[in-house]
Amino acid sequence: MTGFVSLMACHECDLLLRVDHSFEEGVVKCPRCAAVLLKHKRHSLDLTLAYTMAGLILFAISNVFPIIGFQFERQSTETILLSGVQELLDQNMRLLAGLVFITTILAPFTLLVTLLYVFLPLKFNRIAPYTAEVFRFTSALRPWSMMEVFMLGILVSVVKLVAIATIIPGVALWSFGILIFVLAATTSSLDPDLVWEKLELTHERSN
Amino acid sequence: MNDQTNAWITAAAVGLINCHNCGLLHKVAQAHACCHRCGTPLHLRKPDSLSRTWAYLLAAYVLYIPANVLPIMVTTSLGSTQSDTILSGVSYLLVTGSWLVALVIFIASVFVPVLKLVILTYLVISVQMRSTWHPRERTRLYRLAEVMGRWSMVDIYVVTLMVALVKIQGLADIDAGSGAVAFGAVVVLTMLAAMSFDPRLIWDNAEKNHE
Ligand SMILES: [Zn+2]
Ligand SMILES: [Zn+2]
Numbered sequence: 001m002t003g004f005v006s007l008m009a010c011h012e013c014d015l016l017l018r019v020d021h022s023f024e025e026g027v028v029k030c031p032r033c034a035a036v037l038l039k040h041k042r043h044s045l046d047l048t049l050a051y052t053m054a055g056l057i058l059f060a061i062s063n064v065f066p067i068i069g070f071q072f073e074r075q076s077t078e079t080i081l082l083s084g085v086q087e088l089l090d091q092n093m094r095l096l097a098g099l100v101f102i103t104t105i106l107a108p109f110t111l112l113v114t115l116l117y118v119f120l121p122l123k124f125n126r127i128a129p130y131t132a133e134v135f136r137f138t139s140a141l142r143p144w145s146m147m148e149v150f151m152l153g154i155l156v157s158v159v160k161l162v163a164i165a166t167i168i169p170g171v172a173l174w175s176f177g178i179l180i181f182v183l184a185a186t187t188s189s190l191d192p193d194l195v196w197e198k199l200e201l202t203h204e205r206s207n
Numbered sequence: 208m209n210d211q212t213n214a215w216i217t218a219a220a221v222g223l224i225n226c227h228n229c230g231l232l233h234k235v236a237q238a239h240a241c242c243h244r245c246g247t248p249l250h251l252r253k254p255d256s257l258s259r260t261w262a263y264l265l266a267a268y269v270l271y272i273p274a275n276v277l278p279i280m281v282t283t284s285l286g287s288t289q290s291d292t293i294l295s296g297v298s299y300l301l302v303t304g305s306w307l308v309a310l311v312i313f314i315a316s317v318f319v320p321v322l323k324l325v326i327l328t329y330l331v332i333s334v335q336m337r338s339t340w341h342p343r344e345r346t347r348l349y350r351l352a353e354v355m356g357r358w359s360m361v362d363i364y365v366v367t368l369m370v371a372l373v374k375i376q377g378l379a380d381i382d383a384g385s386g387a388v389a390f391g392a393v394v395v396l397t398m399l400a401a402m403s404f405d406p407r408l409i410w411d412n413a414e415k416n417h418e
Contacts, residue, residue, distance in 0.1 A: 009218035009225035009232060012346060013410040016218045032215055033346045033410070070372040077374050084371035091370070093383045099391045100367050103360065132245035136228045143398060146357050152311070153364025159308045160300070160365070161372065196229045200244055 010035055021193070040191055045122055047189035051182050052115045058179040059109060066170035067154060070161060080172065081105060107145040108183065114138040115186065118195060127202050135195055142187075148180045217410070224249045253405040260331050263400035267324060270389045270396065277386030280366050284379040292386055293317065293362060315361040316390070323359075323397050326352040327404060334408045342413040346406050353401045359394045363387060 005020045012035035019028055019038060028038040041047065066078040081104060088097035118135050121128045128134070154176065158167055218225050222235040226242035226249060233242065233249055241248050253259075278290035291299065293316045300309035326348050333345060366387050373381045 007232060008230055009223060011225060011227060011230065012406045013342070014217040014219055014225065014407045015410075016216050016221060016223065033343055033406075035346075067368075068372065072375050072378070075375050075378075077372055079368065079371040084367040087371045087374075088367060088383055091382055093388065095388050096363065096367075096383055096391055099395065100363065104364070132229070132247070136245065136247060139228070143357065143402070146360055149357050149360045150364050152315075152358070153361045153368060156308050156311060156361060156365050157368040157372070159305055160369070163303060163305075192229070196231070196244060199229075203244065 008037065010037060038193065040193070041189055044189055044191040045119060045194055048115065048119050048186060048191075049123060051186040051189060052112055052119065055112045055179060055182045055186055056116070058175045058182060059112060061175040062172045062179055063105070065172040065175070067172040067176065068158060068170055069168035071166040071168060072164070078170065103144055103146040104150045107141050108147050111138060111141050111145050111183075112186075114141070115190070119190075122194060122198055127198050131195060132199060135192070139192075145183070147176070147183055151176055151180050219251055219411070224251050227253075252407055252411075253403060256403055256405040256408060257331055257335065259403035260327065260400050263396045263403060264324065264327055264331070267393050267396035267400065270392050271320070271324070274386055274390035274393050277389060278384035279362065279387040279390060280369065281382045281384050282373075282379065283382070290384065293390065296362075312362060312365075315358045319355050319359050320393055320397065323352045323356050323401070327397065327400050330404060330409070334412065337412045339413045342409045345409050349401075349404065349406045349409070356394065356397050356401060359397075360391075363391050363394070 004022065005018055007016065008019050009016050010030040010033060013030060013033040015030055015032045017031070017037075021038065021040075023040055025040055025042050027036050027040075029035065030037055063081050066080050069076055069078045085097045085101045085105075088094075088100065114134050115138060117128055118131055118138065121131075154173065158169075161167055218232060219235075223232045224235055225232060226245060226247055228247035229242060229245040231242055231244045233240070235251065275293055278292055279296065280291045282289045282291070293312075297309050297313045297317070300306075300312060330345060330349055330352075333340070338345075366383050369381045370383050373379055
């Protein structure tokens with residue numbers, strides 16, 4: 001991290017302030033509205049990459065294995081994430097199926113893939129083409145990835161169904177649980193400044 | 208702290224635009240241009256913030272009615288069908304004794320959407336009335352509305368999982384109801400409303416008062 005002081009504006013109240021970027025770990029908050037302006041973390045890049053890759057593996061496991069099994073007398077059903085979406089499609093609930101698909105599969109997956117696309121080349125001191133655009137897309141996706149809400153939905157469903165049948169927790173239930181924490185860790189270890197600083201350097205060199 | 212308040216200068220006041228993607232400052236003369244570090248189109252404030260927020264809010268209010276009146280889940284069991292709305296689902300959970308789950312669903316599906324609609328409506332009106340009242344607290348309200356809205360999706364996920372799991376041949380079958388579609392739309396619309404609202408507008412009014 002290069003030590004420098006820059007002029008910046010708070011994105012939530014537009015306050016203009018001089019910020020010293022040369023600290024290793026911590027956050028800088030806006031003195032007027034308390035929005036987080038800068039967030040530095042030691043080994044931010046390595047942590048972000050490690051969490052992103054762990055996240056992708058957990059995501060794959062969570063989608064391949066059943067979340068919960070439901071057993072009633074001699075009949076049993078199992079559900080993987082996609083089968084819920086499929087069932088909604090079968091019932092002609094296209095909008096609902098789309099909403100569930102985007103918020104629990106498409107958005108989290110794209111989020112992880114785009115993070116890897118942006119941060120992996122940084123590790124090798126390079127920058128991928130369209131990094132700025134891809135990273136902007138990543139930030140826009142964030143609110144639509146709702147894994148932690150889905151996890152709460154699983155827990156509520158289990159409590160509702162336990163009353164009428166036997167519920168068997170599946171592998172994906174555990175991997176989901178871990179994935180929530182990994183996604184949260186990815187967000188908290190990530191430092192967007194790494195991307196912008198690198199981008200600035202490449203611009204200067206090419207000009 | 209108080210004498211410092213008057214010394215606070217905004218980027219807009221000295222003719223600077225903040226790139227909302229990478230935070231690089233640009234001269235206002237370059238408006239309608241793109242950030243030369245990351246290429247994002249530059250705007251002094253989110254474009255048409257208030258009218259967009261109003262549009263999403265009004266649509267959310269309208270859909271809030273079918274979301275609560277129409278069933279979100281239809282259970283067919285041994286030839287009899289039972290339709291559940293959001294509220295009847297909560298009261299059913301209360302009767303069957305899982306009060307904790309009833310509370311979770313009540314907060315996520317009833318309390319949170321209403322609170323979010325109320326907060327955003329209040330914020331938009333307060334900006335339009337040029338209110339200078341407690342900008343810091345109103346910014347905090349905005350952040351609250353922004354983070355809590357997503358939790359309303361819980362009921363949608365519960366319906367999805369129930370639909371996928373409860374398929375017992377000839378005994379019980381669960382279908383998603385059209386209320387769930389309306390409710391999902393309310394959640395999405397309030398999220399879009401929160402994204403369109405620009406919290407800097409709260410502070411713009413507070414400043415004008417100082418001058
Ligand atoms: Zn601020
Ligand atoms: Zn930019």
